[in-house]
Amino acid sequence: xxxxxxxxxxxxxxxDFVCDATETLLDxxxxxxxxxxxxxxxxxxxxxxxxVILNDRLVCxxxxxxxxxxxxxxxxxEGLANGETLHPLQRKFIEHAALQCGVCTPGFLVAAKSxxxxxxxxxxxxxxxxxxxxxxxxxxxxKIVRAVLDAAAEMREANHAA
Amino acid sequence: xxxxxxPKKFIGAGHSTSHDSAARHVAGSATYIDDxxxxxxxxxxxxxYAAKAACGRIAKCDLQAVRNYPGVVTxxxxxxxxxxxxxxxxxxxxxVLAQTHITFHGQPIFCVVAETxxxxxxxxxxxIIEIEAEKPNVTVEDALAANKDVLPSYQFKxxxxxxxxxxxxxQITDSFRIxxxxxxxxxxxIALAIPRENGExxxxxxxxxxxxxxHVVAHMLGVADAAITCECRRMGGGFGxxxxxxxxxxxxxxxxxxxxxxxxxxxxxxDDDMIMTGKRHDFRVDWQAGFDASGRIQAVDxxxxxxxxxxxxxxxxxxxxxxxxxxxxxxxxELSIFSRRLHTNTVSNTAFRGFGGxxxxxxxxxxxxxxxIQTGLDPLDVRKRNYYTKGRDVTPYGQKVVxxxxxxxxxxxxRTSDYRKRAKAIKTFNDQxxxxxxGIALTPVKFGISFTLASLNQAGALVHVYTDGSVQVNHGGTxxxxxxxxxxxxxxxxxxxxxxxxxxxxxxxxxxxxxxSPTAASAGADLNGMAASRAAITIRDRLGEHAxxxxxxxxxxxxxxxxxVKAARKSMSFAALxxxxxxxxxxxxATGFYATPDIHWDRAKAHGSPFFYFAYxxxxxxxxxxxxxxxxxxxxxxxxxxxxxxxxPAIDLGQIEGGFVQGMGWLTxxxxxxxxxxxxxxxxxxxxxxxxxxxxxxxxxxxxxKSDGNKSPTIFRSKAVGEPPVMLAxxxxxxxxxxxxxxxxxxxPPLDAPATPEMILRACRAxxx
Ligand code: FES
Ligand code: FES
Numbered sequence: 016x017x018x019x020x021x022x023x024x025x026x027x028x029x030x031d032f033v034c035d036a037t038e039t040l041l042d043x044x045x046x047x048x049x050x051x052x053x054x055x056x057x058x059x060x061x062x063x064x065x066x067v068i069l070n071d072r073l074v075c076x077x078x079x080x081x082x083x084x085x086x087x088x089x090x091x092x093e094g095l096a097n098g099e100t101l102h103p104l105q106r107k108f109i110e111h112a113a114l115q116c117g118v119c120t121p122g123f124l125v126a127a128k129s130x131x132x133x134x135x136x137x138x139x140x141x142x143x144x145x146x147x148x149x150x151x152x153x154x155x156x157x158k159i160v161r162a163v164l165d166a167a168a169e170m171r172e173a174n175h176a177a
Numbered sequence: 178x179x180x181x182x183x184p185k186k187f188i189g190a191g192h193s194t195s196h197d198s199a200a201r202h203v204a205g206s207a208t209y210i211d212d213x214x215x216x217x218x219x220x221x222x223x224x225x226y227a228a229k230a231a232c233g234r235i236a237k238c239d240l241q242a243v244r245n246y247p248g249v250v251t252x253x254x255x256x257x258x259x260x261x262x263x264x265x266x267x268x269x270x271x272x273v274l275a276q277t278h279i280t281f282h283g284q285p286i287f288c289v290v291a292e293t294x295x296x297x298x299x300x301x302x303x304x305i306i307e308i309e310a311e312k313p314n315v316t317v318e319d320a321l322a323a324n325k326d327v328l329p330s331y332q333f334k335x336x337x338x339x340x341x342x343x344x345x346x347x348q349i350t351d352s353f354r355i356x357x358x359x360x361x362x363x364x365x366x367i368a369l370a371i372p373r374e375n376g377e378x379x380x381x382x383x384x385x386x387x388x389x390x391x392h393v394v395a396h397m398l399g400v401a402d403a404a405i406t407c408e409c410r411r412m413g414g415g416f417g418x419x420x421x422x423x424x425x426x427x428x429x430x431x432x433x434x435x436x437x438x439x440x441x442x443x444x445x446x447x448d449d450d451m452i453m454t455g456k457r458h459d460f461r462v463d464w465q466a467g468f469d470a471s472g473r474i475q476a477v478d479x480x481x482x483x484x485x486x487x488x489x490x491x492x493x494x495x496x497x498x499x500x501x502x503x504x505x506x507x508x509x510x511e512l513s514i515f516s517r518r519l520h521t522n523t524v525s526n527t528a529f530r531g532f533g534g535x536x537x538x539x540x541x542x543x544x545x546x547x548x549x550i551q552t553g554l555d556p557l558d559v560r561k562r563n564y565y566t567k568g569r570d571v572t573p574y575g576q577k578v579v580x581x582x583x584x585x586x587x588x589x590x591x592r593t594s595d596y597r598k599r600a601k602a603i604k605t606f607n608d609q610x611x612x613x614x615x616g617i618a619l620t621p622v623k624f625g626i627s628f629t630l631a632s633l634n635q636a637g638a639l640v641h642v643y644t645d646g647s648v649q650v651n652h653g654g655t656x657x658x659x660x661x662x663x664x665x666x667x668x669x670x671x672x673x674x675x676x677x678x679x680x681x682x683x684x685x686x687x688x689x690x691x692x693x694s695p696t697a698a699s700a701g702a703d704l705n706g707m708a709a710s711r712a713a714i715t716i717r718d719r720l721g722e723h724a725x726x727x728x729x730x731x732x733x734x735x736x737x738x739x740x741x742v743k744a745a746r747k748s749m750s751f752a753a754l755x756x757x758x759x760x761x762x763x764x765x766x767a768t769g770f771y772a773t774p775d776i777h778w779d780r781a782k783a784h785g786s787p788f789f790y791f792a793y794x795x796x797x798x799x800x801x802x803x804x805x806x807x808x809x810x811x812x813x814x815x816x817x818x819x820x821x822x823x824x825x826p827a828i829d830l831g832q833i834e835g836g837f838v839q840g841m842g843w844l845t846x847x848x849x850x851x852x853x854x855x856x857x858x859x860x861x862x863x864x865x866x867x868x869x870x871x872x873x874x875x876x877x878x879x880x881x882x883k884s885d886g887n888k889s890p891t892i893f894r895s896k897a898v899g900e901p902p903v904m905l906a907x908x909x910x911x912x913x914x915x916x917x918x919x920x921x922x923x924x925x926p927p928l929d930a931p932a933t934p935e936m937i938l939r940a941c942r943a944x945x946x
Pocket of ligand 2: 115
């Protein structure tokens, strides 16, 4: 099978890679670019563990082909923090103990970031429905929802002050 | 930049601190097995099975097309196994690869080894397999008709239940079903085998039981246990599904390494994982009870008929625990609790958080509701009337209940949840609302802590102090998200009086702490925390003696606190003392060992005190159902749960909420559907629905019971918290039952679990007739 050459931007940096035509973006990120934050929970678009942001849209990386990323802007959990400074969502997830085994956490963080990007002031119901595509088997979700609401509030305040 | 180092925090046991891996979880840098950088030349595996049949002789297994697929390195079959073809936890009845017959749909017959995961998975589908198919036994009824069991039946008895029921003023007879449950750990089964010299192997396995994986692999390869090391840093969830079920995949990875000399990884595809690994046992429960007009039980006669699948696996312990918890918190003066462990041609059912206990408790709580309906009493009053009390305090298996706090917990939750007022308001609502109906229920949990197989109640730990004052801890417990590593680190930090960040917990591995028990039965912190504490105390005593000599004081005058070692007016840092002790040739490493005291169980006589103590809790749930569609929403949940003196309140609250939601999924949306051919039709998250964020009530109030501490001498008087909260969710099932019951207050709703919308709708219809 001939390989495809792809140029994309991942977390703000140029990323060039070759992949097979059938390879998913998730496999490319994990196996070719060494970004193992996104996980495969199902491989069929049902669990959200592989969530990444592709051209400002929240997608399941297991349902996107690597080849489709040509020219795209991709954001993953690895790009959330700014150097040593955690993203407010990351901080709030730790503060609220919104994680246990942690496998779902990267997907939730990326999905929540995408929500706040689109809607800086979500209601609790909006948070719950936006995150309904992300499965967590450990936490029972309450602390995740609280963490997201809290982070959104903090980010609004920071924006206000700025 | 500010160069002053951050002051270290002293977060010992009893304080909330975040999970030890939290910073890495949010960065996406916590390493799960699939994230470990693969050694050069790693091969990938995919198991193959007969797509069309469940059981019968393997008439043909043509693997030519599989072998010819590009990228395939080799194909493993039973003939490749140099040792014993078994991955069972003891009974010898679970082949790693089927050889002459298959016994359930999805049973692996071969395993492809390829250069890439994709090639292996694609090739696995190309096998031509013919099975002389026999008719599988799929349901409880099939197994009863065939009269086939995986293990002998077992019974608890007291008095003459049948006679006492007949003599009682009131009787009920009922039969209902309780569904199974898929674990749906978000990280599926995975193992990575890495060759070492001299035939040795390192196995990274996502397992709750590294010692068993080590043993299974060694046995299968025909080498000494000592040649195999099994390591697990963390799992992406376990819930019992990686207690015995991790062995097969580790064995296959090891077999591929044995055959190819290359590192080998097997990560199961989600569908394969759901088809090939065991689940929570499902039951049909046939029961009768006799009681008086006040709702007080006089006798209970119950038959617990479980589908165990094709092999023994852990079914003895699981079904025993169903029996142990068929009383929940209630006294049955006379009783017969009878359990059958039925053989079906379905994947062997296994451990799942609660280990059979939840099913026993669902029975007890349905019985309470049934008695309430027949007597016209409020179910909470029926429950209270049957609680264990002085003089009525011996369980069906002879253990006296001496630490009961259910009356107190219930009273407090009844008050804080406003149960009575809401129950009244719901009655009014239901009288006026023709379509939507509400229900509320407050149910208790009493859960016995200890493995009922006494030998498993032991743990080991290994603690090293280094000369800079930093500490490494290793123990036999595994981390699956429950925060065990964090709790054990807190315990060790407390014993040494040093900051938590100076304590490092390292991956669980069989070459540091051998012959361990599985991390199960909620006992992880109880057992391993105690072992680690003992190891730390051994070293602390040596350090104390050394300091006493240096300062010419008595060892008992030495105190370890806030990173310092002190006596009278002398003090030095913990690090300085460690360094000084090392120069004085004092050993700074120690093992610790703990075996739970005071437990005994005579299984043949069905009598003893198998549990070190009980954990208690209660939950009050309110639901609304739509009687035209069966749709159900949980409106509010109040939980009050007993963890003794909490080792870490934040972690314990997380366990309680998460356990509750998992139990709620089991009883409401998670439905395992096997067709008549024995094929599981719900084998992916697209068809098998675990709760998501929008299914959980926004009004979710969880509180820890203010405890003076466990009456039994556990580590810092804490109580186990892993499993008991699952059973708090029985309040949701009972609330749904109440809502359905409002349609016809004299009738016990024929509501099986899970109470899916379809089930609720059927039950509503049945109420009208
Ligand atoms: S792995 Fe992509 S949605 Fe589950
Ligand atoms: S923390 Fe384990 S799946 Fe969410």
